[in-house]
Amino acid sequence: MVNAPTRYAEALLTGMLGTFGLDAEYVRAEKNSLFYRDDTGAEVQVLDLLGGWGSLMLGHNHPQIVAHAKELLDNGTPVHSQHSAHPVADQVGAVLNGILARELPGAEPYSVIFANSGAEAVEAAVKHCEFDRALRIKALVEEIEWHASAALAAVAGGTAQLPDDTSLLPGDVPVPTNAEEFGALLGAVAAHNMARAGTGPVFFALERAFHGKLVGSTQFTYNPLFRAAFASLGPAVRFVPPNDAEAFEKAASEQRVTVLDVQVVDGRVTLVERDFPVVAGLIVEPIQGEGGIYGLTADYAARLREICDEFACPIVVDEIQTGMGRTGKFFASAHIGLVGDYFLLGKSLGGGIGKTSAMLVRQSRYRPEFELVHSSTFAKDGFTTSLALRTLELLEAEDGAAYDRAAERGERILGMLRELAEEYSDVVVDVRGRGLLIGLEFADQSHSSSPLIRERALAGLLVFQLGSYLHLAHRIRTGPTASVPNMLRIEPSIHISDEEIEQLRTGLVQVCEILRNQDALPLVHPLTGTGELPREIRDFRPGAAAEAAPAERKAALVSPVLTPDTLRELEPSLADLDDDRLIAYVRRSELLKDLPAFAPVRFDSPQGTSVDLSVYPLLVTGQQLREYQVTGNTFLIGADLDRRVRAAKADGCETVGLGFGLGAVCGHGSALRVPGVQLTTGGALAVGSALVAAHTVGVEKYGEVYGLTVAVVGAGGRIGSALAAMISAEVPRVILVGSGREGSADRLRATELRIYQEAWEQIAAGGDLLGIPKLLAAEPLVAGWLAEGRSGDEPSGEAIAAHLAEAYDENPFVTVTDDLSAVQNAQAVFTAHSSPVPVLGEKYLAEGAIICDLSFFGSGAESAVASSRSDVHYVRGGVLSVVNQGILPRGVSASLGAGELLAGVAEVVTLALSGSSGSTGDGPITGEQVHAIVELAAQHGFETIST
Numbered sequence: 001m002v003n004a005p006t007r008y009a010e011a012l013l014t015g016m017l018g019t020f021g022l023d024a025e026y027v028r029a030e031k032n033s034l035f036y037r038d039d040t041g042a043e044v045q046v047l048d049l050l051g052g053w054g055s056l057m058l059g060h061n062h063p064q065i066v067a068h069a070k071e072l073l074d075n076g077t078p079v080h081s082q083h084s085a086h087p088v089a090d091q092v093g094a095v096l097n098g099i100l101a102r103e104l105p106g107a108e109p110y111s112v113i114f115a116n117s118g119a120e121a122v123e124a125a126v127k128h129c130e131f132d133r134a135l136r137i138k139a140l141v142e143e144i145e146w147h148a149s150a151a152l153a154a155v156a157g158g159t160a161q162l163p164d165d166t167s168l169l170p171g172d173v174p175v176p177t178n179a180e181e182f183g184a185l186l187g188a189v190a191a192h193n194m195a196r197a198g199t200g201p202v203f204f205a206l207e208r209a210f211h212g213k214l215v216g217s218t219q220f221t222y223n224p225l226f227r228a229a230f231a232s233l234g235p236a237v238r239f240v241p242p243n244d245a246e247a248f249e250k251a252a253s254e255q256r257v258t259v260l261d262v263q264v265v266d267g268r269v270t271l272v273e274r275d276f277p278v279v280a281g282l283i284v285e286p287i288q289g290e291g292g293i294y295g296l297t298a299d300y301a302a303r304l305r306e307i308c309d310e311f312a313c314p315i316v317v318d319e320i321q322t323g324m325g326r327t328g329k330f331f332a333s334a335h336i337g338l339v340g341d342y343f344l345l346g347k348s349l350g351g352g353i354g355k356t357s358a359m360l361v362r363q364s365r366y367r368p369e370f371e372l373v374h375s376s377t378f379a380k381d382g383f384t385t386s387l388a389l390r391t392l393e394l395l396e397a398e399d400g401a402a403y404d405r406a407a408e409r410g411e412r413i414l415g416m417l418r419e420l421a422e423e424y425s426d427v428v429v430d431v432r433g434r435g436l437l438i439g440l441e442f443a444d445q446s447h448s449s450s451p452l453i454r455e456r457a458l459a460g461l462l463v464f465q466l467g468s469y470l471h472l473a474h475r476i477r478t479g480p481t482a483s484v485p486n487m488l489r490i491e492p493s494i495h496i497s498d499e500e501i502e503q504l505r506t507g508l509v510q511v512c513e514i515l516r517n518q519d520a521l522p523l524v525h526p527l528t529g530t531g532e533l534p535r536e537i538r539d540f541r542p543g544a545a546a547e548a549a550p551a552e553r554k555a556a557l558v559s560p561v562l563t564p565d566t567l568r569e570l571e572p573s574l575a576d577l578d579d580d581r582l583i584a585y586v587r588r589s590e591l592l593k594d595l596p597a598f599a600p601v602r603f604d605s606p607q608g609t610s611v612d613l614s615v616y617p618l619l620v621t622g623q624q625l626r627e628y629q630v631t632g633n634t635f636l637i638g639a640d641l642d643r644r645v646r647a648a649k650a651d652g653c654e655t656v657g658l659g660f661g662l663g664a665v666c667g668h669g670s671a672l673r674v675p676g677v678q679l680t681t682g683g684a685l686a687v688g689s690a691l692v693a694a695h696t697v698g699v700e701k702y703g704e705v706y707g708l709t710v711a712v713v714g715a716g717g718r719i720g721s722a723l724a725a726m727i728s729a730e731v732p733r734v735i736l737v738g739s740g741r742e743g744s745a746d747r748l749r750a751t752e753l754r755i756y757q758e759a760w761e762q763i764a765a766g767g768d769l770l771g772i773p774k775l776l777a778a779e780p781l782v783a784g785w786l787a788e789g790r791s792g793d794e795p796s797g798e799a800i801a802a803h804l805a806e807a808y809d810e811n812p813f814v815t816v817t818d819d820l821s822a823v824q825n826a827q828a829v830f831t832a833h834s835s836p837v838p839v840l841g842e843k844y845l846a847e848g849a850i851i852c853d854l855s856f857f858g859s860g861a862e863s864a865v866a867s868s869r870s871d872v873h874y875v876r877g878g879v880l881s882v883v884n885q886g887i888l889p890r891g892v893s894a895s896l897g898a899g900e901l902l903a904g905v906a907e908v909v910t911l912a913l914s915g916s917s918g919s920t921g922d923g924p925i926t927g928e929q930v931h932a933i934v935e936l937a938a939q940h941g942f943e944t945i946s947t
Helices: 011-019 063-074 087-103 118-157 179-197 224-233 245-254 298-311 382-423 451-458 462-474 498-517 521-527 564-570 579-588 622-631 635-650 683-702 718-727 744-765 771-776 780-788 797-807 820-825 903-914 927-939
Strands: 026-030 033-037 043-048 110-115 202-206 236-240 257-265 268-276 279-284 315-318 342-345 357-362 428-434 437-442 487-490 553-560 601-604 610-618 655-658 678-680 709-713 733-737 814-817 828-831 850-853 873-876 879-881 900-902
Touching: 026 043, 043 498, 063 382, 087 110, 087 357, 087 382, 110 118, 118 179, 118 257, 118 268, 118 279, 118 315, 118 342, 118 357, 179 257, 179 268, 202 245, 236 245, 245 298, 279 298, 298 315, 382 428, 382 437, 382 498, 437 462, 451 462, 451 521, 462 487, 462 498, 462 521, 498 521, 521 579, 553 622, 553 635, 553 903, 564 579, 610 635, 610 903, 635 655, 655 903, 678 903, 683 718, 683 828, 683 850, 683 873, 683 879, 683 903, 683 927, 709 718, 709 820, 718 733, 718 744, 718 828, 718 927, 733 744, 733 820, 744 771, 744 780, 744 797, 744 814, 780 797, 814 820, 879 903, 900 903, 903 927
Parallel strands: 202 236, 202 279, 279 315, 315 342, 553 610, 553 655, 655 678, 709 733, 709 828, 733 814, 828 850, 850 873
Antiparallel strands: 026 033, 033 043, 110 357, 257 268, 342 357, 428 437, 437 487, 601 610, 879 900
């Protein structure tokens, strides 16, 4: 495998980034630029439009923030001084309150709780909401208890009449006629309230919302990818559509729970319904950043405030990404007049250096006791609060010039993007944003004519592929949004210049040209090495094509991209890349191997059935498959195969074949468990067709095959073992050749014992015998078994092996070796090894030998021997002919003529045409399976080729 450093920190994520060339190690940063070093050690400048995901309103390493941080450290400013006065934190709170009063006139003062990150600020707000709800419940319960006590005293004292209506109580509770019965009524009220008091809190959030990934905050993040696995760990959250006040009002109403209060009204005890606090809070983003840059409207904000006041539901306004002036005002909610009960700030609050966030709570709702049940070691420390204060001073300087610049720069970028969207309306579907929080949404590419573009779109990774191109080809760093996979996020600092905006425009024009013309080469080329793009962007849009009626059945073949030519055939736009670059791209795609299925190929059976076969390619070379097999590192490829089989099933395929060595890295299908799918690795028909072909050639050359010595190279493998076992029933001597690698000797030994076991089964069954079974029948041990009437299914391989080892200095029937020179003793050779390069030089072959080649997963790695030795008869093993069928991709029909198929492909089609059920891939290949599939294939028009 390719040597790479061992990663311990987020290895999977870093590997995914490496697939797209986004795993740069940045060594320096300033303003909107990041720098990394290339292979020569020179710095490469990248325009950073991701801006720390909104954390760099003032850019990387703002000189005044850096200087202030150095000053604090040089002066020994205390960092950890909990349980002491924090005047700087109070100053931060004062500045924030001044901004609130300015941008949201009439807003009351807010208390501040500090945290370390945005997600922690969310959790602090949720925690405070629930703390406040619990205290409100406590006050309500105490008030109801006091009212009950007062009512009981009033009834006893004769100053209040007994209630005359008990209809609010469930069940048949009679109207009380005396004080004793009234006491029972109060007990029923208490039981009723107790049952309601167990109702847990319900929070509301908006669809498309993103509020963090911690245990609590992830419950409020809409995308199931981040939330679903942890839903049981946090509070109940209901999601409602944004900008739909009626939907929220209806949902909140559905959560209404009431309890009963006993009050004295106009001299009579009366049962009164009181709202029990269930809805604990609503959290909203004024502009949904991760949700796709969607903003809330002013009308919605006003109505939301009315509804929440009615339900006593606090509004938590998440300004973690939108705040700090990014949208042209300090608070994005100021654009729509949304006054929250809570405001959350983070990201840029630390000036791009400090890790800090803040939760602001309006003082009429604030619970001072919260400070006793909530704390954080690093929150409110002297260092980060001082950085926050300096950041606020810079933003507020010159009457808030930073906010004006954010608005102006944002409009400049938005104007450029809108022009782009008008020019490329077929590629860009929307431009959204305010200030320096901007999104560019591309048209859906899930039906792209380019397989690479289409698969990235289907996987939700198109923006990563486009971001890869912008980064590597134009030195521009962008990012995705969590809920809109086709959106490119643009979130620079206020320092972005006209030149940098023009750099962005140039890169995006090229992206639009690539998507318009469906040309994947510019996206792939930067991932394959250095150098100039070999050509300009070309048009690969297809013409209209008529669609044929579907066949009765559908089948699939999951196949690796064994050769660069296969990839070029799949993606014609890559024709200008040489083999080395294409292989480099495949290697880089280790974690993202999926490619879209080829167009289906029709196969019609003489029996009247038809099947459409679709090839589902994987970006993996034969060399990689070999490495997986040798190292045993098959976890990732196994996951890839499972995903592809499930995709084929979702497309309606009931029969799925695993082609070209894929079976060897997944236990020949045993590691895959996909209900409703028949899996096959094609091995049975490969063995059967190779035996037929070799037998035909042997008869032509020698008149008969029964006296030949046969060698099987790769005899420890699944196909090699089956070949050796079956051919031994015809020939007197078999040479089993292994690789010499770890485990090879054990696999060869297993094949040898299988030969003896199956030979004994034939001997015990009676009838005419040939080959090794005939010779073994004359051995004293076996003759004795026959005389005793020993059963053929009794384990016998070990006993026969032991007998032969004792009786002969050299086994006359089966030779087990890893020495290729032993092949010189064979007149016929089967190659069933998995090496992508030849292992049999011409020196290893006897004069006039027959070689039947099933090597390298059926692709024929030993074909060169046919040209180096004119006396050798070379047979491409496992090849069948079929008349008048479609043309499969070269990757699954390499080096074959028209109307020829590899046996593995033919087996998939045969099983689908016949409607056969059950897996043929798991376990060893048996003679019964081989004979059955050969006969079945012949019925459906497949014939073995022996040339």
